[in-house]
Amino acid sequence: MEPTAFRGEVGRVSGPDQNSAGSTFSKLQLLDWCPPQQQYLNLTSRGQSGPSHTQTAAAASSVHPLVPLLLYSDRHFPPSSLYGQPISASAALQADAPSKLRQCYHGNHNNNNGSQLVKKPLNAFMLYMKETRHKVLQEGRERESAAINRILGRRWHALSRSEQSKYYDLAQKERLLHMQLYPGWSARDNYGKRKRKQSRRSTGSCSSWTLSAG
DNA sequence: TTCCCTTTGAAGAGT
DNA sequence: ACTCTTCAAAGGGAA
Structure with missing residues (x-):
């Protein structure tokens, strides 16, 4: 299981303890590498305007290494989309950012009714998996x-607190972005969209899968 | 072709 | 408040 101490930290962009040296991200850092067209989201916890304009402008050319993973991944933004382009080239998106972003975010996955299926935002571990999976593949031990x-799960637990905090913060950012894009969305909307169920975690092994009426 | 497996975390539902 | 369920990604393997 994850470090219990993290539980209470997940629900915010940055916490008091993150002022300490152990934290990789701070609120300011998050916005530092946040591309300008993303800052309209106003991801600060209190809705304040974030860093100064000079700081923002200076940071516009730098991108956090995990940003492509989070906001510019092939799944979220297909290569053909505007978000597959370099961040600096997408300033024009600002005018109609919310609608365009909504079109690109998660791609165009439709449910059985033909309406768009909005997927859940990725949690910290999922983000970690997306970034790290290829390394395990390159090692060639498992396919x-x-x-x-399973390997990634063990490595996740072996990460330091500060290393994990990077992904918790990114996951929080992802959730905030998701909330901005889909204000009325609920995780319940996707219940029954997959054929399955019965928790393997509590029962140990899968025993009864049910077919949900999607 | 479709579903299972396997992981952790978030969130909704139920008690 | 607590527990349980479902889904999020990935892709080889099994049916």
Whole structure:
């Protein structure tokens, strides 16, 4: 299980303890590498305007290494989309950013009714997996995703607190972005969209899968 | 072709 | 408040 101390930190962009040296991200740092067209989201916890204009402008050319993973991944923004382009080239998006972003975010996954299926934002571990999976593949020890995920689960627990905090913060950012894009969305909307169920965590092994009426 | 497996975390539902 | 369920990604393997 994850470090219990993190539980209470997940629900905010940055916490008091993150002022300490142990934190990789601070509120300011988050906005430092946040591309300008993303800052309209106003991701500060209290809705304040964030860093000064000079800071923002200076940071516009730098991108946090995990940003492509989070906001510019192939899944979120297909290569053909505007968000597949370099961040600095997408300033024109600002005018109609919310609608365009909504079109690109998560791609165009439709449910059975033909309406768009908005997927859940990725949590910290999912973000970690997306970034790290290829490394395990390169090692060539495992090929099956289930086996790779077991390895990644062990490595996740082996990460330092500050290393994990990077992904918790990114996950928080992802959730905030998701909330901005889909204000009325609920995780419940996707219940039954996958054929399955019965928790393997509590029962140990899968015993009864049910087919939800999607 | 479709679903399972496997992981952690978030969130909704139920008690 | 607490527990349980469902889904998020990935892709090889099994049916």
